[in-house]
Structures are given as C-alpha cells and as structure tokens.
Amino acid sequence: MMKDEQHLSRVERRKRELEQQEIESSRVDHGQADEPSIHPQSEQQRERVTRQSEHPFLNEQTKESPRTKNGTAKSSRKRLPRVSLFSKRKSSRPTSRQTTRQSKPSTPAKRETDHASKQPTKRKRKWKGKAVLFLLAMLLIVGYFATAPFTFLIMGSDARVGESLSGSRTDSLQLMEFVPRSGTVQNVSIPRDTYTAIPCEPEREGDKITHAFAFGGAECTIGAVEGLTDASVDGQVVITFESFMELIDLIGGVNVTATHSFSEKGFNQTYEYTEGVSYAMDGDMALAYARHRKSDTDGARSNRQTEVMTAVAEKLASPSGWTKIPATYRFMKEEMGLEMNVLQMASVGLTMISNPEVNKMQVEGQDAYINNVYYYEPLEESVQAIRDALDLSVWGTVR
Secondary structure: OHHHHHHHHHHHHHHHHHHHHHHHHHHHHHOOOOHHHHHHHHHHHHHHHHHHOOOHHHHHHHHHHHHOOOOHHHHHHHHHHHHHHHHHHHHHHHHHHHHHHHHHHHHHHHHHHHHHHHHHHHHHHHHHHHHHHHHHHHHHHHHHHHOOOEEEEEEEEOOOOOOOOOOOOEEEEEEEEEEOOOOEEEEEEEOOOEEEOOOOOOOOOOEEOOHHHHHHHHHHHHHHHHHHHOOOOOEEEEEOHHHHHHHHHHOOOEEEEOOOOEEEEOOOOEEEEOOOOEEEEOHHHHHHHHHOOOOOOHHHHHHHHHHHHHHHHHHHHOHHHHHHHHHHHHHHHHHOOOEOOHHHHHHHHHHHHOOOEEEEEEOOEEEEEEOOEEEEEEOHHHHHHHHHHHOEOOOOOEO
8 A cells, every 4th residue: 555655646746747847947938037047947857857857657647748638738839830831831832933923924934035036037928928829920911911911013114225114115015923832924925016905095995005105104104004914013113225235234144045046236245045945144245145136026026025024033033143132122112113022022932932833824916907007905814814824813723
C-alpha cells in the first residue's frame, strides 16, 4: 500500500511539475519571463523530460496532456504554425499573381507582332499574284491582236522624181492580207484601169480606179478598194519612184529572182533581166524591174511589184534586217505616209518570219469601151472569189 501511495504521489508530483512547465512555457511565449531565469529552467526541464519519458506511466500522461481543457500548449503550438503558414500564403499569392499578370500580356504582344509580321507578307503575295494575273491578261490581249489578220494597201504613185503627189495617179495597187496564225499572205493585184465605183465621184457610176487618188488621194482610193473587194483596209502606204529607191537603199538592197526576161532603162543605166536568175538589186535596179510593162501585161507588172515588196519584208524579217526596222519605220512614216501601229507591225513580222505561203490573186476582167474610153471591166466571178478568199477568220480559215 505504501508503495502504491508513493507511486501515486510521484505521479501526482510529476503531474504538477508538468503543469508548472506548461505555465512557464506559456510565459516565455508571451514574453513575461526574463531570459536568465528561463534558460536554466528550460534546460533542467528538458533533462527531466528526457529522463522520465522512458517511464510508461509518464508517457501516458504526456500523451494525454495535450487533451487538457486548458489547451495552452496545444493552442500555442497551433498558433505558430498557423501564423507562419498564413503569412507564407499571403506573401506568396501576390508574387504568383504578378508573375501571371506579367506573363499574360506577353502572349497578345507576341500575337500582335506575329500578325504585323505576317500581314505585309500576305499583302505582298496578293499584290504579286495580281500583278502576274494582270501581265498574263495583257500578254493574252496583245497576243490576240498581234496575231489577228491584218489588211494592208500599197499604193504606188506615178509621180516622177521631184513631182508632187497631188494630182498624181496610182500606177499600181496591192492589197495584202497577213494571217499570222495560219502563216499565209493573201496578195491581190488590182490593175490601174479597173472599172469600179469611186466614192469621191458620186455623180458617176464608175471610173478607172487609178483616178481615185487624183480626185481624193489615199482616202478615196481606200474607199474604192474596199467597195470592190468588201475588205476592210487596216493600214496603208503611198510609194513614189523616189521613195521606193531610197527605201531599197536604206535596207541595203534586196534579192529578187526574175520571173520574166526583158531589159529596162533606169535612172543610172539600162538593166538586163533573165528569167530564173537571182539578182542583188539596189534601189535603181529594183525600180526598173518593178515598173517595166512594155513586153508583158499590166498584171505581170503588178506581180513584179509584189515580188519586190515581198523581198523588202523578208529582208526586214531576217536577223540581219532587225536592226534596220526602226530606221525603216521612221522613213516610211515620214516619207510614205505609213499608217501602221506596233501590233500591226508585229502581225506582219510574225507572218513573214514563218516563211508564209503567198496566195497571189488578180482581178480578172475584159477590155471594155464606155463612151469611147478604155476600161478594164472586172468579171463578177473573179471579184467574188477574191472576196471569199479575203473573208478569213483569225485562224486563216474561210468564214
């Protein structure tokens, strides 16, 4: 019994010591005890706790001690971690918000820079695409008009060197239709005495087509040719003896194979021509060859004029003649009244480069006297055949 009382008294004493320790520890937390008095007691108490923690009964008491109603140690232990945790959370939240707030504006700014960098490239691509489409459209339009058939009228005036064109007559008329897509040339020779209606002579039923130039110049002649052939004349040129020779000399001469044997006097000398022989002709020799008509018909002379003009076109279309095209164009524009734009010149050039097939035609007719005046009256069949041959599509086929 004494042992039990002693044991209980020990427990009771230990219990009081623990309560005293809790009171002192609470005072230390609230700053009510002095440091010199606290430190020695806290060291002694730690030694007692470590010694008595091995006792089974004391361990039970220490386990039950946090469950006391006072809860001073429990509350103090809970306050410190709660305060520390709360302060950590409070301090950490603003930093995280600041980082998130700083990170959020970076993405829109990046998108804006990316959008600004991509926008000009898209615009450039759009403009490049539009420019390419525009160029393709222009090339198609230019190609279409450059390869369309082109009708050209060559009027050879009989004005002599030093004479004016005013009052002169057309010694020859050549209507040429160039068809680049089929590589053909329609060449129609109209004799100077052909009887037809003249627009500038409305009081007369008809007259020689050579008189049209004397009464109304190139415009009246074009109207007479269009009325006879039903063709639309797109370009024109008027050639005199003098301008003809200068043109041949300007391009360095032409090569022509004679289709008839004869002799003809030029301005410098008399020339002999043998059929089938090729000649390198200068201006004077070419003019003598083209104007001869004593030993054959007027139609044969028109054919020789066509041969010379074809030789001129071939010379300009050859690589050696390309450099002479600008000077030739200026000369024909100023001295021959040439009416031909760039697209029409391209049409002629493309046709001649392709080594075209030349379809030579002539208005066929018969001799006739009206009021004791000689005329060359055209046959209706010949005129209709020429009209059909000139009525071509862009591909060179008959419509």
